[in-house]
Amino acid sequence: MPRRIGILTSGGDCPGLNAVIRGAVLKGTEVYGQEFVGFRDGWRGMIEADFMSLDRTSVRGLAKEGGTILGTSRIGPYRTPEGQPDRILATLARNGIDGVIAIGGDGTMRAAHLLHADGIPIVGVPKTIDNDLDGTDYSFGFDTAVSVATEAIDRLRTTGNANHRCMILEVMGRHAGWIALHAGTAGGAHAILIPEHPESLEQICAWVTSVHERGRSPMIVVAEGFTLPGMTEAHSDRGLDGFGRPRLGGIAEVLAPMIAERTGIETRATVLGHIQRGGVPTSFDRVLATRLGIDVIELVARRQWGRMVALRGTDIVSVALAELQETKSVPPERYHEVRVLFG
C-alpha cells in the first residue's frame, strides 16, 4: 500500500480543484492511514521537491473554495535536467513519496502518461472548464463556467435590448466549444460560434439581420478558438502562455466591427475571460470533484498507476492515460441540433 502520496494541480486553474484535494486527503487519511503532501505550482513543485504537508486540518472547508491551495503553473517536466524522469524518481524516493496524483487537463494528462511510461508511479484526475478532455463525460469546472457564462448572456441581453444592439459574448474554449454551446443554448443565443464548426461572415450577418428585423437584439456567443473561413489559426495578439502556446482571446472584438459594418447594426463585444474560471464551484462541480478525489485513492491503493479517474454516466470509472485521445470536440450532430434555432 503506497503510504505517502504527493498531489499536484497543473495547467489552468478550475473551480473544484480544492474539492478534489479535500476528497483525496480525507479518504486516504481516514480509510487507509496515508500521508499526503501537496506539490506547489504543478509539476514545478514535484520537480523541485517544493511541497507542503496536507492533513485533515489543511483541507478543512475546501469543497467550496475556488482556485487551488497548491497553486498551479504551466512549467512542465522534461525541459530541464531536474525534470528528467530519473531525477524525478530520485527526488520522490529521497522524500519518501510513493506515488503522485496529478490533477490537470489534457496537457497534464499527456505529461502524466509520458512520466508513467518512464516509470513514475502516477495517476490522473481530469480538470478543465473547457470540458475538452477525452475519457470523461464531464470535467468539474465546466458546469461553473457555463453558469457564469449563462448569467453573462442574461445580463448582456437586457442591455442589448435597451439599446437595440447586437451583443457578442466571448467565452473560453481553445479547441472545443463546449462552454459556448452549453451557455449559448441555456441563454437562448441567436448564434453560437465554436472552433469545430466554421461559419461564414455572411451566414453570421444573415442571422443577425433576421433577428434585428423582427425587433429583437441579436445575441451571439463565440468561443475564443473560433475561426472564420480563411483564418489559418485562432485569433491571438496576447503573446504566449507558460507552455509556449499562443494566448487566445479577442475574436469577439474582431467580429464586432465586421458585423456592424455589414449589417449597419451597432455591435458590442464582451470578453468574459477569467471570470468564468474564478470563484466558488457550483454544487454539481463540488460533488463531481469530491467523488473524483475519493475514487482516485482507490487507484492509488491498488497501485493502478497510469490511469485516470473519470465520469461515465453517473459512475466514476477509470481509463488508461495511454488511451486518451487528443481532444473531446463537440460532435457535428450536437452543434447542428441547436443550429436550427439560430437567427
Ligand SMILES: Nc1ncnc2c1ncn2[C@@H]1O[C@H](COP(=O)(O)OP(=O)(O)O)[C@@H](O)[C@H]1O
Ligand atoms: N506533451 C507534453 N510533454 C511534457 N509536458 C507536457 C506536455 N503537454 C503538457 N505538458 C505539461 O503539462 C502542463 C499542463 O498542460 P496545459 O495544457 O498547460 O494545461 P492542462 O493540463 O490544463 O491542459 C503544461 O504546461 C506542460 O508543462
Ligand SMILES: O=P(O)(O)OC[C@H]1O[C@](O)(COP(=O)(O)O)[C@@H](O)[C@@H]1O
Ligand atoms: O489565461 P490562461 O491561464 O493562459 O488560460 C487560458 C486558457 O485556459 C483554458 O480555459 C483552459 O486551458 P488549459 O486546460 O490548457 O489549462 C483555455 O480555454 C484558455 O485558452
Ligand SMILES: [Mg+2]
Ligand atoms: Mg490544456
